[in-house]
Amino acid sequence: MKVSTCILKMKTWTLLLISAGFAMTSCNVLDEEDVDCSVEYRVKFKYDNNMKFADAFANEVSSVVLYAFDENGKFVYQRNEEGDILAEDGYTMPVEVKPGDYNLVTWAKGKGDETFSIPVLTEGVSTIEDLNCKMDRIYSRAANGTAEVRSDLRPLFHGQLQKQSFSRAATEQIATVRLTKNTNNVRIVLQHLSGEAVDVNQFTFTIEDDNGLMNYNNNLMDDEELTYYAWRTDSGIADMDESGQRATTAVGVAIAELTVGRLVMENNPILSITNKEGEKVLSIPLIDYALLVKGYYNRDMTDQEYLDRQDEYTMTFFLDDNDRWASSSIIINSWKVVLDNVEL
Structure with missing residues (x-):
């Protein structure tokens, strides 16, 4: 009984070690052949395109969606973050993609009720041309059905970084996406x-x-x-x-x-x-x-x-x-x- 118990415990520890090793090598990326766990890619967002010429990202932005497209314009990655984390000093967003060149696009928003619509993209199918942003509107009851906007628009920001190269060579890479306010x-x-x-x-x-x-x-x-x-x-x-x-x-x-x-x-x-x-x-x-x-x-x-x-x-x-x-x-x-x- 004691020998069997010992063997069972050894098998359990072996399975745990194998699972832990797999988790460390996967780095949350499905294609393990292209994964290098020693490289960390991150994106910093900056909103200094304002009249004060100062970065107001932490004060004005409450949610961010980052999209990554490959060299052929195919949608390959998306990450969303919102809330207090965006206001943290030195905040950067981790990006889990394979090494390569990407077109990074960001739609970000401030606080308020939702007043813009962005389509849901399908990985490997959608293209960069599918990523648009439409302002919500209502239609009057008049014969011509004019489109009207009667609400206080939620602050909207856009950013783009073309041909961003994420390399295997560095242990850490931080790309900066500068935002423009659209409202x-x-x-x-x-x-x-x-x-x-x-x-x-x-x-x-x-x-x-x-x-x-x-x-x-x-x-x-x-x-x-x-x-x-x-x-x-x-x-x-x-x-x-x-x-x-x-x-x-x-x-x-x-x-x-x-x-x-x-x-x-x-x-x-x-x-x-x-x-x-x-x-x-x-x-x-x-x-x-x-x-x-x-x-x-x-x-x-x-x-x-x-x-x-x-x-x-x-x-x-x-x-x-x-x-x-x-x-x-x-x-x-x-x-x-x-x-x-x-x-x-």
Whole structure:
């Protein structure tokens, strides 16, 4: 009995050692012939493509999906991570792929309700062309069934690293994927020249653009025109004093906030405000006006770089006694711009 028990224990320990050895050599990769457990591949995400030129990844991103495609564009690997781990100092994502060259694509999101849809890919079947991102929309009951966006969009980020080579030679490799933010907050402020209060309920605020479908490299794809509506409207009080001293005058203002998709130079989004009668109070090309103050920030930027870095636009319009835009000036992100020959 004692001899049999001893033999049984030896067999058990042998099986455990074999199992442990297999686990160490597999490294969670199915094809063991291409596995080198001494090599560790990781990806770092960086979001410094903003107006502060500082990495805000830990503060703004709450979920990340990394996709890897081989040299032929076939989908071979995906990893998702979300939550507090992304805010850890020095966070990097482990990537379990065979040595080789890959096209890495990332879609990342901030906090909020889901407002974008990304298709589920099939390993070895799907291609990089299948990886697009579509903004959710609703359709009005009107005869033409216009597509509308009426919610505060969840922050969306994109990143891509082409021809990333993971080598057998190094013991550790860290690739960096830089992110671009694709969502923008547009805040509209209406103020009477006379200082009288503005009733926000007398106006409708919209932005029209066809920028709701993006492909794997963040270029816009053909899409239907979207009408963005303000997801928040409010009335407020602004304390005004041009001398810069303690405020002495309170002015009633109307405030509307809209969130729109990526602004690109090839498109022409239109910001409009209409009154209760359906008459246009103003209608302007949003990008042209957004770029009016680019020079105040950095004249060396391209227009597209500025649009990608800047994700908040506050525009203050002044109304005359007839609730029409007095188009002699506008305040954009605290900069006052004097306008000439403006056409609505």
